[in-house]
Structures are given as C-alpha cells and as structure tokens.
Amino acid sequence: MLLTEEKPKIGQKYVDALRQQFGWSILEEAWQAPDQVTVTVELNSLPSVVETLYYQHGGWLSVVAGNDERPINGHFALYYVLSVEGNEQTPQHEREKCYLVVRSLIPPRQMEFPAVTPRVPAAIWYEREVRDMFGLQPIGLPDERRLVLPDDWPEGLYPLRKDSMDYRYRPEPTTEDETYEFIDVEGEGIVQVPLGPLHITSDEPGHFRLYVDGEYIVDADYRLFYVHRGMEKLAETRMTYDQVTFLADRICGICGYAHNVAYSTSIERALGIAVPERAQYIRTILLEVERLHSHLLNLGLACHFVGFDTGFMQFFRVREKAMKMAELLTGTRKTYGMNLIGGVRRDILKEERVQTLQWIQELRREVNELVAMLLDTPNIVQRTQDIGRLEPKVARDYSPVGPTLRGSGFARDIRVIHPYCAYDRVPWTLTYKDGCDVLARTLIRADEFFESLSVVERCLDTMPEGPVLTEGFRYKPYAYALGYVEAPRGEDIHWSMLGDNQKLYRWRCRASSYNNWPPLRYMLRGNTISDAPLIVASIDPCYSCTERVTVVDVRKKKAQVVPYKELERYCIEKKDSPIKG
Amino acid sequence: MLKLIREVLKVGQATLPYPFAPVELAPGFRGKPEYDPQQCIACAVCTIACPPNALTMHTDLEQGVRTWSLFYGRCIFCARCEEVCPTGAIRLGHDFELASFSREDLTVRAEFRLAACNLCGAYFASAKELEHVLALLDQAGLPPEDAADRKALLRACPECRRKTDLPRVKPLIQEAFNGRV
Amino acid sequence: MTLAALIGVGIVQALLLLLAAPLFSGFARVLRAKIQNRKGPPLLQNYLDLVKLMKRQEVVSEQAGWVFHAAPYVLMSTMLLVALMLPVLAVQSPLGVAGDLILVVYLFALPRFFISLAGVDSGNPFGGIGARRELFVSALVEPVLLLVVFVMALLAGSTNLGTISCKVAVGALPPSMAFWLSMAAFAFAAFVEMGKLPFDLAEAEQELQEGPLAEYSGRSLAVLKWGVYLKQLVLVALFLALFLPFGGMTDLSPAGALLSVIAFLLKAILFYFVAAVLENAMARVRFMKSPAAIWLALGAAVLSFVFYLAHV
C-alpha cells in the first residue's frame, strides 16, 4: 500500500545496508506499514541476504511463505519474514525493530531455490513445508522427508499450487502404514519409545520417537502435522476474506483468538483500515484473557505430567474462572469469534466490566496461593530444575518464540518489539529468565499470568470511548501485509495477500509452536523418559496450530549421529555435552 | 504440603451439581441456534455468511421449492447467522444439550415456496422474501406511485426486470462509455 | 487356638481382605477426589469397575505368550496365600505351618516376576519400561524390607510371623528406638511397594500409560486390578501385623472376632488416609532420583539395626 512520504520508515537503515552489501541483487523494496518492508532479492543471493539479516542485524526468522504467483506475475515467490531487531553491537536505543520480508521469485521452469537452512537452521521446517506444498526444491536442504503432507498423500501433488487441484480433492490413500523414515541412532540396545499420536499426555496427535538407553533419552525424532487439515487452502477457496477470522479461531482451540487478531490485523494493515481505539483495547483484553487460561492450563498440565494431579486439579479449578470470564465477555468459552475485519463484535458494558474486575481480584489471590503451594510442594523443583535445557545458542539458531525463548535469557516479546493493539498504551513489564530449563519457563508463565491480570484491569479502567467497529472500507486486490500477535506460546504471525474476488489469494499463518518444535530435540537429549512429557509440555506445544517433529542437525548437513559412548557418558556425567555446537 | 492442605480445606467441594441442577450461563452465551421458521424469509443471507456451511439452502427451480437446512453437527456457534438475519428468525439460545444418537436428529429443515415471475412465470425468489420486501417498502414510506412501480418491478424475476429496465438504463450506459472514450 | 480354628480364621481373613481390597482402594480414590476439591466417585466405584471389566471382551496382543495370561492369576493367588498367612484377625499366623516372614517377603517377588515378564511379553513398549522400573525400585526396597524383618525377628527371636506379632501385641517387645525406626522404614518400604505416588513409577500414567497394565483388558484386567488392590491391602496388613497387631483375637469368640475385624478396619483406614494425603501432595519422583529417596529408608533401617545392637 501507499505511504505518504512524511511517515517515518522504521528499518530503512537495514534496507540500505543490504543495498550496500548486495548491490544489484536487491531488486525492489515495498513498504506495507511504517515498520514492514518487503525487499525483493535475486534468487541466488537469497541465502546470503537472509543470513546477513539473521546473524548480523539481529534478525529472527518469523515465517517463510511460499506463494504461487504465476497468475499474477508468472513466478513462484518465497517470502522470508524476519523480525530485524539490531545486533548486540548497536546501542539499545538505536536498535530499530521492523519486519523485513525478503522476497524472491522463482521461475516456474526452474522449480528450485537455494536452501537457506544450511546458513540459518531456523528455516529447516519452512523449506521442507514449501517443498511439500508447492513442489519447490530447496537445493542443499539436508532433510529429504516430508513434513506437512501425510504419508498416504500421493507424490507429485502439491496442494497449494493454484492449478493443482480442487480444495476438496481427496486422493485415495497410497499406503495403509506409516512410511516415514526415522533417523537411525546407533548404539547397542537402543530402544525406540513411541510417544503418540495417541498418548494420554499429549492431548493432541504427534508422534515422538525417543531413542532411549534405559531411562536416558539419547536422541529424539518426531513426526508431527497429524493435524494438517489444509486450512490455508480453505481460506483461499471456499471462504471469503471476512469469514477467515472464524477459521483463524480454529487454528488452535486455546490461542485461537491470538490467530484471529493476527489475521485481522494483517488484513486491516493491507487494506489500510484504522481500527477503532476501543476495539483495540477490547482485543487486548481478550488476548490477555486467553493468556490467562492458556497459562493456567500449562501450569496445570505441568503438574499433571509430573504426577502431581492435585496441582493439576487445583489449577484447573481456578482456571474455570478465566473460562467464565471468557464466556461472559465473548459468549463462548473458547473459540471467541469476536473479530471482524475492522473491529470487534461485542462491546464491554458495565456488567461485564464489574464482574470481570471482581474475578480478576479472585484469580490474583487464588493463583498466588496456588503458585506458592506449587513451589512449596516437595520435589517439584527437583523435577523441573535443569530439565530440558534450551541453550541460548540453540535458541538463537532456531528462533523459538514466547516463554520458550524467554526462559533462555532472551527478553523478546512481540508486544514490546512490535507493539500492536493497546500494548503500547497500557503499562506492563516483560518477564524473562535465564534458567534455560523447564522451571524457568514455568515461572515465566506464572509471572506473565499476573501481568496479564494487570493488563486486563488497566485496559478495563482506561478503555477509550467510541465505536468498536469500522465499516465501509474498500477491498484492494493483491494487497498484502503481516499481522502478528504475541500469543501465550509466543509470536503468531500471519502473512495475508488478498485476491481479486473478495477472497484471499494466499494466507500463510504460522503458529508460535512451529518455531518451538525444531529445538525441542535439543531439549530432550540427555534427559530421562520421565521428563519427556514435561519437556514437551514446557514449550506448551500446540500441535494443531503447528499442524506438525523431525529435526536434522542442519549445521552438520546430515542427520547427525553422536557417538553412543559419548552420549552415555554425557547422560551420566551431565557435562561437556557432545551435542553442543 | 501444608499450604496445599490449607487451600484444600478452605475451598471445600467445588463441584457443580449439574446435571441435577442447571448450570449458570453468561447472558450472552452462544448456545444452540434457535430457528423460527415463521419469521424466516429464506433470503439465504445466513447461508452465505455461515463460515462452516452448517446452514445450507437448496433451491429447486423446477418444483418452486427452497429448502433451508441447519446441521447442528457442523455449527460452530459463531452467531454470524444471528448477526446478519434481517428478520431475527435465528437467534442463539442458551441450550447446549445437543447430544444425539443420529445425524438426522441434529438437522432442522424448512421448506419454502418460491414466487413465480409475474412476467415469464419462472420461479425466482422465495415467496416470503418477496412478501417481506414488499412490506418493507411500505414501511419505508415511499410516495405511493413510486412504491407501486417498484412493487411491480419486484414481482418480476431479475431477467425480466433487466429487460424491463433496459430502456431506462440504456442512455445512462451510453453516456458512461462516451465519457470514457 | 486350635489349628482348625486358625485355618478357619485364615480363610475368613483372606476372604475379608480380598473383598475389602477394592473398598480400601475406592476409599483412597474418594480421598484423592476430596483433596482435589471434587465430589469424587462413589465409595463402591471400584466394585462397579471390576464387575464391568469382568464382562468386557479381552483383547490380547499377538506378541503375548502364556506368561501374559498367567500373570494376573499368579498375582492374585500369591497375594491370597500371603493373606492366609498374616496375623490379621488373630495375633497368631493362621497358616504359620506354611512358612515364615522370609517366605512372605519372597512371595511378593513371585507376582513381580510374572507381572514384569508379562509387561515385556505383551510387546508394549511401555510395559517393558514399567517392568524395568518396578524391578529396579523393588531391588532397592527389598534390602530395606529384609533388614527391618531381620531386626524385628531378632527382637522377637524368631522369623515366625505369629511369634513376632504375638510378642508385639502382648508388649513382650519393649518399644525401643530400634522398633520405632524399623516401623518407619517398613512403612516407607510398604508405601513404595504399594506403588503409590510419588513412587508409582512402573504405572506412571503420564509417563508410561500405566506400564504393564496397558495391554490388559477385560477379565484379565479385572483380576489384575483386583490383585493390585489386594496386594496393597496385604502390604498394609503386613505392616499392621508386624508393628501394630493390637486388637487381634487370641481366642476364638464372636466378640473377639468382631473386635478384631473392627480394629483391623480402623487401623487400615488410618494407614490409607495418611497414605492418601501423602500421595496427593507430591509430584512423582523423577525415576532416576528414586534411589536417593530409598537410601533414606535404608538409612532408617540400618539405624534401627544399630539401635538394636546397642539395645536402645
């Protein structure tokens, strides 16, 4: 969209730096918002550009979107979305934070692109996904396996290509048994423990293959995307762009509203709609209410997974209050359906406000007691401390998000870095810890819970007047922009491009867990079977949003097999990890 | 451990008596969509708005019948239908006890007659919708001759309407083209 | 009491334990619900569950051999045998002619052998891990149990269950530090053997999906569950027989019988109550850390032995 010249362009200096370094490879820049810029680069320099942004300018890989733009410009396109936040050498106040999208076009006769993964590991899943959905071959990607598409999907059928198939086309299954090849871990007597897809602790399907030596996890591999339903295709076909908000709710049954807001803001940004202030506040309140019940859920589940069912039950008992709050404010406990493009569907009147404030008081008191009780419980700390360590270096390489990242010492929260809704208007503090373990992540959630209560309270107290909905805006064909929200699990990001028929041309929604899955393997290694469910839960995974785990150590360019003896030693001594670095 | 025991004793039994007593629901709770076929004009706005296609409509132009149907098994309780319904024929109630042994019991169907074009005799719109629009025209308080004109026009199918309207529209179109060229 | 009377008492008490076992586990279940601020299931829920399971089809994995089929029955029969031998209602061991305390301790190993084997035999990956955990924990607990048994036997001068029980009941063993510490160590060991949280490592639902139980279904599951309930109650009865044998019959009389039944039920309820509070107020021990907890019990047992040597 067009921007008037006076508006400051945050992030211009990164674009300039790129132009300086890569010269003619930078073909084009387009601004979608003051802090959103899309830079088209020549395909062969794609990996270098992304690497430069990632490692030299403090970039974090948010999402990669593939797009079949043949009907528009005759090419396939790749969008590498990075949140560029300035490197550590830059003084804090000078760090500009913007979303810089690196775009490259792939001619349809070529159908391949140089993989970024060998340079930036965080891209591993994205590039596998692009291969699955568009049939674009990432050259140099170490992992040949499917990621998103099920095992029984026929070869050579790429769902997201515009000309491949009807969205309803269901090919006959090609196989009745799993054909996915798990990594082979060497070592005498290594047992493969399957976790899932139907496991009591994962309330959602996902298959983990733990390679265990006795109780110790030597390595892990995973197959996710059991929940791949194809909603991106759905949004581009059956639904109109304003119905997609209701679909976005159903990306995830817990943090659906965050997706909803992310989607709505992406469209609103693309269409240049000014959302009323009051609606922004209401969205903020509901986002935080969602965080309330999501964090209580995670705290409860953490108790459940260590066998402390009383804690689980207590947290769930209190959580019902948050659910009632959601029901009162939105009419439903979970999938709120509160957003329309341009605003929200319900206002908050006195009754709701008073009741909510009262529940907040009660929640604050009760959860305070429960958290104190939890930390007071014998062996809780023993179960969580130094378990499932996510080393800062691994975290930096894989761009995890949310409490998972903040538990490893990074103060990174989209609400601060790229404020949206009303987060820059109500005061709140960011929590991060450097324990790198399950305990740190759990405590962050507890802290954030109380912070959320305050945010809701403050928003309710300072809500501005005015309408909650904008109507009568114009639909602009082929406009595109990013929408982002810090969901309870971390940054949700949506890249939406409108079509020309009241529908979306392309919708790429990336849930927070998507970025948290790949480093999970590193968190599992060296722990015991007892810890596995807890570690998985500590990233508070949302399978359905990710819709997808197999990681290959991309730095070594192949499935890395650590000598078994080394791992055995590590498991016992717990130092000098052979996996590090 | 002591903190836990204290908490447990303080709270006591938290379980609600449901189903032996009704549960308390928020006033704005979005429960089962209650359909009032009397009020429905089979205008299809809801079926277009419905994101999961729980509301569908089948029009049989041969028989002059339009069947509206709602499948609770697919409903996502978003209340878009309530939001868009012009006559308030569908409202989300507070009922949530929808469990059912068959898909059939989760369906609500309503069959409406279509109005036939007073010019060509083809079925074109739901009779109730037409009736409702005509009533709205009355409510709109238009000048009587204008209203009669419009009413007459509305009783024709879109095809016939276009044909009827052509003489009036033609100069306008020509003007527009001239302006461009 | 005459041998016939004793055997009669034995049969009665074995039946009593067998029939009351689901009740006590149900009681634990209700307490668990109460601690979670829930209304909880009816007290007799476990009976309903068992009766239901009996009527359900049995599904058997293709990997399972006859050991898998035999294990639940072995568990129940062994536990019944122990139930026959314990001085529960009488202060004497009703079936003392069959064996002594050492036999009892080793009898617990027999079903463990079969259940663990069955866990692996079913081919279920978690069954195997559960079996391994069960054995590991019991390998650690066994020495504790035996040392305590030895101390008690030395105090009483016999490994005969009835003799020890009698001596404690009539106060022939002056309460000493050795006695109290033995009691503590044994209570702990029994608690661990009962597979209660935080030591339900073999059946850890969240980690192992009930471990060796996972592959069982229908009547086998019913018998297995019943056997597990019985094993728990038998362990409690063993603890009570050794350390709190008060209220047991010395002669066969209706009043004595009634009194002994009531006394036993009260003591067992107390044990289950304390166990329920403990198990619901803690997280499961991290499996690889469980030895540390058990060393503590071993420490207590050793200390009781030292006190015995020092006549304290």
Place this chain on the structure above:
Amino acid sequence: MAEYDIKTDSAYAIRPDEAVDRLKGALLKDIQRSCYVYRVDCGGCNGCEIEIFAAITPIFDAERFGIKVVSSPRHADVLVYTGAVTRSMRVPALRAYHAAPEPKVCVAYGACGCSGGIFHDLYCVWGGADKILPIDLYIPGCPPTPPATIHGFAVALGLLNQKMKASYHLQQDDEHPQLLHPQLPLDLRIQVERAARRMAGYWHGRRIADVFLAMIKNGDPLKLSSTLQEYLAAQGDPRLSEIMHRLEEVYLAWLADH
C-alpha cells in the same frame, strides 16, 4: 462431493459385525455406572480436548458418575473421537478402534468430530469420524462445553434422554414474517440499528437499539431526552450512556433530515 469420499479397502477398515451390534445393548447396562473413556484426537484444534479435560476437573468432575479417562484403548468402553479426521489420523484412529474391546460406544465429539465442522470438505481431512467408523452418539459444539460433555455422556449411557429432534417445517399459507418495529420508519430503524451495532456489536447493539427504538416509538419525541436520562441514570453505566447518546444523535440527525 461423493467422489472425493474415502473408498480405501484398508486392512484396518471396519467390517460390519452383527453379533457385536447385538451385544451393544447389553454393554450399556454394564457401563452405566462405570465407564472408561479413551480420547482419540483425530486432528482437532485442541479446543475439544481441553474441554474434555475440563470436564474431569473439580468444577464438573465426571468421575462422580464413574466416568474415567483411561490411557490405553484396551481399557476403553467408550471411544471419543474429536477432530475432523485428518488423513494422517485415519489409520491411528482405526487402530485405536480395533485395539478396544468389543462392543464399544463410539462418540463423535465437537463440530469437527460430528461432521468435519468448518473443515468438512477439505483435501486433507475425511470430514468427521462417522466417515471411517460407526458412530453411536454425536455431541455437537465448537467445542462442547464441559456441561455439554457431561450431558452427552449421560445420554450415551442412557442416563438422560436425548433432547434433540429432527424437525422439518413446511411453509404454511398463513405464515407471514413479522416486521421489526413496524411503527417506525425503515430508514430510521436501520440507521439506529447500524449505529448501535457499530458502537456495541451485534449482540449488545440489538438490545440497546431495541430499547432505544421502543423509547422513540412509545414516547413523545420531544421528551426523549429526559426519558433517556432517566433510563441511563437507572442503569448507571457510562458506556451505555455514551452509546445511547450516539443513538440519540443519529435520531436527531434523522429528524433534522425530515
């Protein structure tokens, strides 16, 4: 879209078995007071799963009816299928079905489980559990609330009766939809309703607009302001006052136009 439905001749496909069907009646009697439930998530969004969780937690406590969520399908009496049955989950879902003892009750849970919900016709789902296996009970909802879950189980076990009935309405001759606020001019009504919706959303908006329109309809237009003041004073809600005043403005502007 019949042509896109599953036709697979899978080794796991479920073959009809009359003997098992006959047993089902007896089963209900057995499991009425003790019912083990196994959850099979066939690709749901997590909403249903967490609501099932919520149904076993203190506030709703399904265990008081003897309902217990178990961790192995071998123990199950009832299998609860959630999710729209994604392609990858078809075989695991069937494995769970075969792993459970016969006879068993299969429940389709949530909009997705019942029919595929919003995803019903997508390429990577099969659109509801009943496409791949026989379903005995449907529990709609998105997601069903914990009370709905408990009600559903009670119905499945025959403890409560089903409330839903299929209905078929045939248009009658005397059927006339009522006009909303027929006494008021159409454009005023529409303007007020629109403004109310923009200010307070569809749900509050309609109620507020109805109150406001009733005031116009019943009262003297000149006294509207004071009636409104009285009403708002009684309500004591600043936000409501703001909305009502905005509606008043709309009304006054309309009056000025006419």
Place this chain on the structure above:
Amino acid sequence: MDAILFLLLSLLCYCGAALVALLGGSGRAARQAAGWVSLIASLAGAISAAMAITASSPPTFTLLQLPPFGALALQIDPLSAFFVGLIGLIGVATGIYGMSSPTVGRVVGFFTYSFLASMLLVVTVNNGFFFLLFWELMTLLSYFLVIWKHQDRQTVNTGYLYMLVAHIGAALLLTAFLILYRQTDSFSFRLWHQAWISPGVKSTVFLLIFVGFGAKAGMAPLHFWTPATYSAAPDHVSALMSAVMKKTAIYGLLRFCVDLLGVSAWWWGFVILLFGAASTIVGAFYALTERDIKRLLAYSSVENVGIILIGVGVGMFGLAVQQPILSTLGLLAALYHLLNHAFFKAMLFLSAGQVIIQTGTQNLNRMGGLARRMPWTALTFLIGALAAAAAPPLNGFVSEWFTYQALFAASAVVSFAMRVFAPLVAVSLALAGALALMVYIKTYCSAFAGPARSETSASAQESNTAVLFSLFYLAIGCLVLGLGAPWIAPRIAGVVSQIAHIPAMAVSSGWQVFPVDPNRAVFSPLLTALLLIGLLAMPLLLIALLGGFRAGRRSGVEPWSCGYGYSSRMSLTASSFDQPVKATFQLLYWLRTLLDRPFQVIAEFSRSMVRLILRAEPVVETIVTRPTARLVESAGQWIQALQMGDIRVYCLYIIVTLAILLFAIFGRSGL
C-alpha cells in the same frame, strides 16, 4: 564295595564314552553311542553315591601304591558321595544332551567325557598328591574344551587367563599341601586328619587353600575369568563347569578345611562369609548388565557361589564356636544350594545353548520372541529362571531360606562381629536376590518374550526331543529339590554331620522343614505350592461368579504403541533393561572396568612369557614337548585342528608343575 564297583563302572564308562566319541567318527551314531555310554556312567555314579551315602563306613578301593606319594585310593565317604552323586545327576543331563547336540562332536565329546571322569576322580581320591594331579587333569581338559570352539585371539586369551588363574590357584594348593606334607610326612588324607597341627600352620594352610579353591570356584574378586571362560566354552561344558567343576572347589574347601583340618579359628568362617557376601553382590550386579547370555549366566554363578560360601562361612563359624546348630544350618544351606544351583544352572546353560544354536548369537539384544518358536525350551528356562531367582517354592528359594535361617541363627550368637555382619550379609543376600530376579526377568524377556529382534530369532526352531528330555529332567529336578525339601534336607544334614563330625540334627518333620528349632521358623514348600496352585481357583471363581467367562476374547492384534505402527525396535532390549542400575551404581561398574585392564595385561604378559620360555628352551621342546605332542597328534588327524602352540604350552605347564612337585619332594627326602 558295591558303591566302589559302581564308581569304577562309572569311570570306565566315561572313559569308554570318551573313546567312543573320539574313535567313532563324527557321525550321529557315534555321538549317540557315546551319549548312551556316558548315560550309563552317570547313572552308575549316581547309584554309587546313593549306596555310599547310606553305607556305614566309607567304601574304599586302592588302585595302586606309589611309594613316595602314597596310595592312589578311591574313597566314597558321605561328602564324596554327595559330589559323586552331583556329578552323576548332572552327567545324566549332559549325556542325554550330548546324544543330539551337534556341538558335542568328536573332540569335544572326548574331552567332555574325560572331563567328567577326571572330576569323579578329584572328589573320590583320598590322597593329596593324586588330588592335585587329577585337579590338574581336570583343569587341562576343561581348558581344551574352553578353547575348542572358537579359535580367535579373544578365546585364546581367555584360555590363557583361565589357565593362569587355575595355576595360581593350583600353586597355592600345592604350597598348602607341601606344608601339610612337611607336617605329616604324608599325602594321605587320613593322616592329615589325624595329625596334630599347630593352629598357626592350620590358619596358613587355610588361607592358601581358601584362595586356591576360591579362585577355582569363581569367588569375587577372583571371579574375573569365569564370564570369559564360560562364554567361550560349548554350552554343555559351561553347564558342567558351572554346575559341577566349580563345586569341586567347594568340595576341596569342605574336605580340607572342615573335614581334615577341622576349623580352628572363628575368623575362618567369617572371612569366607564376607567373601561370599561380596560374591553375591558382585555377581548379581555384573550379571545384570551383561547382554551376552552366557556371560550373564557365568556372573550369576559367581553370585550363587557367593550364597554357597555364605553357608559354608556360617557353618565353619559354627564349628569354631562350637555351635552345632549353626554348623548344621550353614553347611546344610551350602550343600543344598550347591545341589540346587547345579540343577538350575545346568538347565539354564543348556537351554541357553539351544537358544544360541537357533539364533546364532549370544547377544540378548538380538534374540526375542523365542517363546512362540521354542515353547518347551522357554518353559524349562522359565522354571530354571524362577528357581535361580529364588521364587518360592522352587529349590533356589528353599536353600536360600536355609541360608537366611543360618544367618539369623548366626546373628543371635554372642560374637559381636557376627551379630553385626550376619544381618548385613542377609541384606546383601536380599539385594542380590532382588537383582537376580531382575537378571532372570531380563534374560527371559530378552530371549523369549516380546517380538523377535532378528531374522534368525524369528525363524528359530524348537530344540530336539533328546535335548528337551534333558532339559525337563533338570526342570523336574528343580521341582523335586524344592518341593521335596522335607525329605532331602535331612539327608544332606546327615552328610553335614559326617563332614563336620557333629551329631546329626533334625531339620524336618512331616511336610515341614525348620532350622533345627521348629519354634524359630517353619517352612513347607509342598504346602506353599499346593496353596499357590489351589488359590488360583479364587480368581477363576470370581470370574465365573461375575460372568466373566461369557465375555469373549480376541487375540492377534498388534501391541498398542500409541496409535503408531508397531515395530520390534520398540520392545525393551537387554541393555536397556539394566541401565538404571548401571547409572545408579556407577562406581561398581567403574571398578570392574578398572580391574579388568590389569587382568588383561597379565594374561597378555603370561602369553608372551610362555612364548619366550619356549623360544629359550628348544631343548625341552625337542626332548619332552614334541614327543608328547606327536603322541597326541597320532591319536588322530583331528588333533591338527588344535593349535599346536597351545598344546605345547600346556604340556609344558604340566611338566613344569610336576617337575616342581618332584623336586620339592625328592629335594626334601634327599636332605
């Protein structure tokens, strides 16, 4: 004389069997013939034992007189009879096994049967010199059996290690015997028993003998040769070595320390007790982490020798403090366990042998699922495993029960050391028991339960009838020894009273056994067994009452693996089984690794030393070694299969040993 006749018959038949095996060719017929002959030999041995044990005085038979060393006489006193019986009973099993097992070929057959004969001689000879001679012969024959099957470097090294330890032990024995000879001027056992020897000398002799026999018995910490040796030897040889040969060391200990010398100090028993306890613990722990099925069984033998030694220790302590009850209990427990162990361990080794033949591997991780392929072998293995894990009421438990009772009795005596240590030893026994349970569950699980983890394992065949017959023979033996305790224990107690020269005491009445004092404890294995079986009716009754039999059963479904397709790699492996123990008791395993190294170095060193000697002394080689070798060579072309180097070395060993012996004796008489 009848007993002697049978003994001679037995010896002759064994020799005959050896010759038949050697000369009969490699065919099936020869194998069977040899097997039958050896079967007769074993039965004769058993009969001889049965006769001797009831004889009023020990039957004796003098073969020849060799003046400087005394008479080569065979004597079957109750102790000898007990061991003759043991050899006979186990010999029956190996004989039947040998008839059909392809491993018992010409050479192996020859050595096996001669080995049995040599053991018979060891336990019946009543002269120190000849004892040592036959002892050496037994070692040499078993050595050949060890290195026979595999000729790789590892096995040869193992052979060296075995020989080295055996000879260090033999050297100690030799020293002890020479001391006794100096004291008594005779090699005759009778004189050794009658002579007065000062307590100091006695103690020295005791220590030498204890270490010497301890090494042979595989007592910790001298056990390190056993796993390698047993693992290398053919399965029936491992069975014989573990079940019988080891026991000859116990025989030696009892014969010399208890019978001949008489226990003169309380600490003798105490030392044995402690070493026994250490062996149980070490054996159990190390067995647990093995994944080679034979090494595992070997370590388990270490554990069981420990249990036997505990009994011996308590018994000897009882003798020293003149507590005949204690002695009776201890020695009874020891002998009983010795017998039990022979039965179950022989069975375990034999069935393990079948498993190895079928799967082609000794690695437990690569077996699995054999219970469906070899149900009968699995059943016998299971019985053996239960017995070995001391599950009541099988034989393993009965003897452990006696051991516990012995320890309990010991903790009640006045000696403070015993009061402290006896209960602790009982705890170590309990720990070892629990670990043994784990060991055998692991073994059964990895080999027989679950899915097949290799192709050979998936296509395994049931053992043939003869093998099964021998396995069932041993399994029934286990049951009989367990349930028949009230009838068997008094017999063993009788033997004990004879060895220890104490009055016989009642240890059983009716169906019960008790530790002399029935008030202290009673145990009725038969009643326990009957009740266990009878009570199985209870669950069945419950099922019947609650209508459980009407519900059907459906089998043949995949194991539930969380909804994912099942694969055999998901089932538990042997290595995975013991990892928690390994991680918890790291120190113990670290010690083993640490200690293993020097032993390997010693073995390597001795090997090179032997080479050096050979090279330096070509004279000896031309004069003695080569002719001997040629002689053996001429016995048949089969001998070429043996590595020449080895034969030379061991002939050299014998010669050197004899030379030292002769020098010592004649050197003295020359003085």
